[in-house]
Amino acid sequence: MKGQKYLGIYAGEETATVVCLSLEGRKYTFLGSFSVSSEGDGAGLKEIAALIAKNCAEKLPIDAETEVTVSLDCSLFMQHNVHSEFQDIKQIRQTVRFDTEEALASDISESALSFEAISSDDKGSSLTVFTVRHKIMSDILLSLQSNNIDPVSVEPDVHSLTRYILHNSSADEVQKNLYGILSRDRGYFLVASQGGTEAKMPPRTFLLKSGQDRNTLIQREIPLTMAMAGGLGRAGLYIYDSTDSVDPVRAGQALGIEAKAFDLASQASGSGVNNCDPVGFAIAYGAALAHTEKNEGINFREDYLPYQGRRVQFQNAVKILSIILTILVLAIGVKVHLPLLERNNEHRELLKKFSVDYLAIMVSKTQLPGSLKTAKKTREDEFKRIRQTKSGLNAGGTATIQAKLTLVLKAFNKCAAQTNLVIDKITVSDKNVLITGKTSNRNNTLKFLEAVKEDMEISNVAYK
Known part of the structure; x- marks a missing residue:
């Protein structure tokens, strides 16, 4: 059978009812159900768990991925009305244990x-609190786990019963009905609203004595329950009695309201009770539907021993795998970037050496420019200036004064002795060299001019 499977277990001290469903898309398929009872030798929950595991293996097509929910019989837990000062569900969850201890004036640490x-207003919230002893929870969980059944959640039976009624109610049913449901030895009064809304009246559960007049019980308890319900439960009264000893019409006449009988087990389309108690079947069926709603505190296991089954283990494994992959990606990133880091180190060393050479050349500078490109340009400009200076040119590309004087002296050395050259004055500027002097005759003057022309250009000659 394909699809996710869900197993609901209604567990009591001596009996248990099990229902298995399969979900494909949005359609549920009933796979089977059975009931088991202990031999009454004191083994209790351990024997019940072993019988459940044995019958599941023989009668139901469950697997390791089947999600299990246990619904506790009302004889195993206690119900209390408690007030909380908070409206937010998270704050309520953090303080509900203290509020319950204060309301009961007793220790509930065990x-x-x-x-x-149930309701909320400016003064806080009204709560229905269920408590179950740790010993019972331990016996149930350890007994089932030892038989390879690990429940996701453990909840009160009345909550499972409410969910079953809501899930299987038809769209044309009247909303806010009051349901009185009697099994062979249990009684439940609850209000359910159509559309999946939980009852906003404290559900009532109680044990029935053998031989008790059920008609009298209904007539006594219904008015009290309706008073507790306030505006709820006024739409209609539906009664189910597994012993068929309650007459709904008679009860309705005595109470002055319209009362109807309804078939509890046949609400689940396509399912069969299979010799199970109809009320136990409905509770187990409702437990199998626990995944359809978000539990906001109605789970004993969440407070006692949070579920650590295969699903949570898988989620933890995914988290661990994600961490490992993150570390692996980081390691690969470091490995890829190591060569770049090494290149950066080489770059810094080269830059350090370049800085030493640069500052040695650029005497007026105390540090490198912000950009290496700018530093390279200024260095090249300085090299060009030095080369020009060595070649006798200034920054504008013209000969320097020193170079001009060198050329003049060169010309003097060539012809001074032969021409009887006498220099009176030499004036040197950026553009010109002005020489004032005399020779022994005109021919010697011409020889001097020819010597100068070999290295310099003569722009003007004046004779006296």
């Missing part, structure tokens, strides 16, 4: 707790 918010 009890697991679940709760349901």
Whole structure:
């Protein structure tokens, strides 16, 4: 059978009912159900768990991925009305244990707790709190786990029963009906609203004595329950009695309201009770539907021993794998960037050496420019200036004064002795060299001019 499977277990001290469903898309398929009972030798929950595991293996097509929910019989837990100062569900969850201890004036440290918010206003929230002893939770969980069944959640039976009624109610049913449901030895009064809304009245559960007049019980308890419900439960009264000893019409006439009978087990389309108690079947069926709603505190296991089954283990494995992959990606990133870091180190060393050479050349500078490109340009400009200076040119590309004087002296040395050259004055500027002097005759003057022309250009000659 394909699809996710869900197993609902309604567990009591001596009996248990199990229902298995399969979900494909949005359609549920009923796979089977059975009931088991202990031999009454004191083995209790351990024997019940072993019988459940044995019958599941023989009668139901479950697998390791089947999600299990346990619904505790009302004889195993206690119900209390508690007030919380908070409206936010997270704040309620953090303080509900203290509020319950204060309301009961007793220690509940040895009890697991679940709760349901009934109403909220400016003064806080009214809660229905369920408590179950740790010993019971330990016996149930360890017994089932030892038989390879690990429940995702453990909840009160009345909550599972409410979910079953809501899930299987038809669209044309009247909303806010009051349901009185009697099994062979249990009684439940609850209000359910159409559309999946939880009952906003504290559900009532109680044990029935053998031989008790059920008609009298209904007539006594219904008015009290309706008073507790306030505006709820006024739409209609639906009664189910597994012993068929309650007459709904008679009860309705005595109460002055319209009462109807309804078939509890046949609400689940396509399912069969298979010799199970109809009320136990409905509770187990509702437990199998626990995944359809988000539990806001109605889970004993969340308070006692949070579920650590295959799904959570898989989620933890995914988290660990994600961490490992993150570390691996970081390691690969470091490995890829190491060569770049080494190149950066080489770059810094070269830059350091360049800085020493640059500052040695650029005497007026105390540090490198912000950009290496700018530093290279200024260095090249300085090299060009030095080369020009050595070649006798200034920054504009013309001969320097020193170079001009060198050329003049060169010309003097060539002809001074032969021409009887006498220099009176030499004036040197950026553009010109003005020489004032005399020779022994005109021919010697011409020889001097020819010597000068070999290295310099003569722009003007004046004779006296």
